[in-house]
Amino acid sequence: MKQSKKIGSKIYMTLIMIFFYLPIIYTIIFSFNSSRSLTKFEGFSLQWYEKMFHDSTMMESIFYTIVIALFATLISTIIGTITAIGLSKSNRILKGIVEQINDLPIMNPEIVTGIGLLMFFSALGVKKGFMTLLLAHIMFCIPYVILSVSPKLRSLDPNLADAALDLGATPWQALIKVIVPQIMPGIISGALIAFTMSFDDFIISYFVTGNGVNNISILVYTMSKRVNPSINALSSIIIVIITVVLLFVNIIPILKEKKERKNNET
Amino acid sequence: MRKLIQFKNIVKDFDGQLVLKGINLDIYENEFVTLLGPSGCGKTTLLRILGGFLNQTEGRVIFDNEEISHVPPYKREINTVFQKYALFPHMNVYDNIAFGLKIKKEPKDIIEQKVQRMLKLVNLEEYAKRNVTELSGGQQQRIAIARALVNEPMVLLLDEPLGALDLKLRKEMQHELKKIQQEVGITFIYVTHDQEEALTMSDKIVVMKDGEIQQIGSPTDIYNEPVNEFVAKFIGESNIIDGIMIDDYRVMFEDKIFDCVDYGFDKNEKIDVVIRPEDLDIVPRKDGKLKGIVRSVLFKGVHYETIVETKVGTSITVQMKVSDEKPVVNIEANEKMSANDFYLDVSDIEELTEATIVARADAQAWNPDTEELISIQKITYDIKPENGTYPVTFSTAAGTSVTINMIVKDENRVVNKEYQEEIFAVNFFKTVDELKESIALETDLKTWANASAWSLEDDTAVEITSIHYDFDPENIVSGTYTVTFATEGHEYMIDTTDKYEVGNEVGLMFQPQDIHIMKKG
């Protein structure tokens, strides 16, 4: 009885995993297809990778995606962290209001946020392009940073900052030497979320960009009307990079722990 | 000795709540001062004001002849050992201790030297490179002390530093802390709610309650001459008895006059008498200054804690009428139901609720086959706040019903002038079955008789500690029985090395210097 149940759940999980990874494996396989077909694999070739590297719009969109993601991550992590620290010392009413508004971009459908920004930027008469895209990305990344830093601040021993002051640190020194190192895991995970949110964003970017400034998502969306296996090549590269980074992020703490344990034993 | 710290009329108000109500306190150089009090008394608040982490609402803090109310914590020559230590988890032991020195940008070799000296002082030389999170509570505690002392403060503040340690470690650390204080020779201000800690370590104890100082003095002063009941009770166990000061050196309690060493009270002033348990001796009954019966004996490791009652408390006797009435049976609905008459006091009527009526009448309905209780759907009654008999009908959804009487009578109270106590209980009706089925008879008797006692001074409840009855609940038959309820009488706690049996008749002996007189209030 128990055995059959176990086998049942194993089969179920396998099917779900096939469902999850089928498109990913499919993309990688067909990026090496020698023909244009998206249905039949007719032989190995690297031609789509070559085409991709020679396609200036594709390379440009990769460039914009990375640059926007880096800037948006950096700026939103700094502002988000500073704000989270400020909020942790603010009174409850103010904190409540800011947190409510902060939740809006997360709770609202992205399309609503997108059109809101679109109308806002054109009301200001700003030309749509790199700047509007960057501002929009910063805007929707900060809430995630705040959400990931705030719990760390809440679980901090309130006496830690007092202890630093007590030992002669100015409030600023206490912040840099004691509080920031303590909430670092929250800041890093906030930055990581911000980076992927920005890297992957389509809907909001789609509404606020213009003048030929496209990111990868927009490129895929506009190119999807015609068959273009270069998209598969681009996708495969993204998949590999993301997978490597994620495995790294997940495995490093485990290895670290193991190493520490070993050190303690000896 | 020089005055180092002066608190002048410190008031602290947290959102309209007065936490400190005007504290005046002087602390001298090299003193080990303990702020002692129950949680919420304001002791930690006072410490945090001195540390600079809180601003007082009113008053001044003077440190080394300078007003420091507006000096930020990082500029005060005061360091703190925090509750749960607040060690920086991302730094190792060495960096934690060196933190303050690094902030002051002291030369590296000096830092090294000072940190090593501190590690030696707290006996943790081997642990410099360890991660602080891997250390035990006791070790973390020592690091926290070292981290504070390395900055060579003039005053060290300790906020319940031993609270997180187990009993054995706590005792060790008490000695170690005292040793460290004597070695470094600076002022320690120590906050705790543990009276034993305060007594063993301090030069001076400040007892606080509700934001006010109750008493300041050396441990022996505070222990032997508590100024009021709160201090006496908070510092160690003690016997506190109401008394009257007849004259200087003459006190009356338990209707007898005794010699004592206290003076300076008004003639016939009402006072509290304190006698510590270790100052009382048990002697043969004829030799005792007081006579009583041993009520309980508890072994406490090195001695026995013996309770002797010298006088019984306030008591009241009521009648219990037991009948062998059978429950009402409703065959159609397959239900049984029972309830009994009960007495009430006029003053109870105002607060009478249906729940009380059900409880007092013990009204219940049940299914005779399954014994499952059936809820009572309806209660009809009409009552006026005057003596008389008022019917009540209980009925279930299926229509089974029982009618009983509520009898209002305003008597059955006993006032004890000497104890300033009043006790109340009423006669009651029960059936044989109910008595036989009771699983907590004394509690049930109290409920059935509605027995309660309270203090006439402040209207607070007084516990009814003894219930006396003269029937055997297992074999009871219908009839009238008496039940006596009583509060605790005069009891003395005595530390003895011999074991006495409960029920022994004994005498109590003490000397004039064992009696301590406190003002009332």
Place this chain on the structure above:
Amino acid sequence: MRQFKNMAYPYMIWISIMIVVPMFMIFMYAFTKHGNDVATFWFTFDNFIRFFSDIIFINVLKQSLYIAVITTIICILLGYPVAYIIANSKEKNKVFLILLITLPTWINMLVRTYAWMGILQDNGILNNILSLFGLQTKLLHTDFAVILGMVYNFIPFMILQIHTSLTKMDKSLIEAASDLGADKIQCFLKIIFPLSLPGVISGITLVFLPAMSSFFIPKLLGGGQYVLIGNVIESQFLTAGNWNFGSAISLIIAVIIMISMYITKKIEVKNSTGKGGIIH
């Protein structure tokens, strides 16, 4: 440390400009007439009346709700067992399985959806497999393809939410239930499921909300002719240029989403108090 509270002020200014003002503009446009002039502000319900009096829009709305509800239900039915299996697996495997579930979500949604276009094509892999059973059929550009795309994109959120609520559960409650005589199925129905409901509810929020407003999944997998409410908003802004009408429609879906969230939360409260007293 009170002085640090000033550090929140710059962001307060930022959110007033970047979040509050755009939201306000959506309201303003939704209740004004065509012509994007702020100065001539005329309050009107015309945009809403137009939407609700046109059978085409009503049908699009119905279709969007239908797709979103079906997607959500499938996500619960497929996702709950996954979450349950993970929550009950060994600690070591748990980390690995969670990583497997989350990994695809970190990869661009467009990229993953684009892949399904190839898989679902008339002569794609899926149809090749189906043809072995003689079941070849049109897959791409159908409701099936759109729902599949949405389930694929959003089910990880459902699984993670349910998994969190299952692992957060106090294991002693389950032990207490079996101690009090509940068998495994009763344990699940009376203890585990009701206690995991908050996870299901937040899962529903995370699935229903994007499913209701998505516009690239219908476009890619449903084809150019396939229109959901998100596509209507997109075209109002980017091709038709009627911002007032587009704002009104986005307000309508925002309200619909809020109402459905409210109803689900209500159901949850009712369930957990009615079924024997789990009081939150």
